[in-house]
Amino acid sequence: MDNRPIGIFDSGLGGLTCVREVMDIMPNENIIYFGDTGRVPYGTRSRETIVKYTEQDIRFLKSFDIKYIIIACGTASSAALPHIAEKFDTEICGVVEPTASRAAEMTRNGKVAVLGTAGTVNSGKYREVICGCNSDIQVIQQPCSLFVPIVENGHTHDKLARLVVEEYLPAVKEFGADTVILGCTHYPLLTDLIQEYLGDGVRLVDSGACAAEYAKKQLVEKNMCSNRGKTGETQYFVSDSAEGFEELGGRFLQRELFGQVQKIEIERY
Numbered sequence: 001m002d003n004r005p006i007g008i009f010d011s012g013l014g015g016l017t018c019v020r021e022v023m024d025i026m027p028n029e030n031i032i033y034f035g036d037t038g039r040v041p042y043g044t045r046s047r048e049t050i051v052k053y054t055e056q057d058i059r060f061l062k063s064f065d066i067k068y069i070i071i072a073c074g075t076a077s078s079a080a081l082p083h084i085a086e087k088f089d090t091e092i093c094g095v096v097e098p099t100a101s102r103a104a105e106m107t108r109n110g111k112v113a114v115l116g117t118a119g120t121v122n123s124g125k126y127r128e129v130i131c132g133c134n135s136d137i138q139v140i141q142q143p144c145s146l147f148v149p150i151v152e153n154g155h156t157h158d159k160l161a162r163l164v165v166e167e168y169l170p171a172v173k174e175f176g177a178d179t180v181i182l183g184c185t186h187y188p189l190l191t192d193l194i195q196e197y198l199g200d201g202v203r204l205v206d207s208g209a210c211a212a213e214y215a216k217k218q219l220v221e222k223n224m225c226s227n228r229g230k231t232g233e234t235q236y237f238v239s240d241s242a243e244g245f246e247e248l249g250g251r252f253l254q255r256e257l258f259g260q261v262q263k264i265e266i267e268r269y
Helices: 016-025 047-062 074-079 081-087 096-106 118-123 125-133 147-152 159-168 170-175 187-198 207-221 242-253
Strands: 006-010 031-035 068-071 091-093 111-116 138-143 179-182 203-206 234-238 261-263
Touching: 006 016, 006 047, 016 031, 016 207, 016 242, 031 047, 047 068, 047 074, 047 081, 068 207, 074 081, 074 096, 074 111, 074 118, 074 125, 091 207, 096 125, 096 179, 096 203, 096 207, 111 118, 111 125, 111 170, 118 125, 118 138, 125 138, 138 170, 147 159, 147 187, 159 170, 159 187, 170 187, 179 187, 187 203, 187 207, 203 207, 234 242, 242 261
Parallel strands: 006 031, 006 068, 031 234, 068 091, 111 138, 111 179, 179 203, 234 261
Antiparallel strands: none
16 A cells, blocks of 8 residues: 555646546545646647656656656647656656547447647547557547637636637537547536537547546556545645636636645746
């Protein structure tokens, strides 16, 4: 057993989708969450910049003596993780492989769509893993770069969000995918609008939830789960103003975050 915390990071608010899942399926675990809100989004950055940011994020989390890291960011998972995993002695998982494998198992008509940032789509990692599972699966990738800023600004169910969804998804709908990967952890916050546009017959795959389930499986296999007899605690850190994160994050997690979020200087790491 191992009572050290789990570290989770994302470019901003989206990684809370993964935090929520970890809380649900591993309620006794302590969590350290970092949202790099001062540098969001990662999806439009160069690979070199994404790698730099990811390494800084990991070094910050490692300052808490964590036992496991979940990269709850599709861009960092696809563009940076393959280049940095061996630099650190802590077990690290991203969202791409667990999510792509799940989608390959779920599809019934052999057509999978990937919604992601430009960085995630350009990396081609989702297509690579899906086709590695089953080379007969057809994959369409759709960059949805505006999804992150509209979520970060609280537009998850309004007219603006609906317009953006309708702008990005016609090609996905025409392609006829029965399984759609929400390849950025911000995107599940738009689930209702995406599902409404694509139809009830399309199954959405939540990358944050897949990563959390994969992490639990690994921790169980390695006998690293917490054995504390009480609900774990979560600490929240951001690289920009805490106030907006407290409001939107609290609304999503359905718990009070005011006064619980700390701003840090990520460039120091």
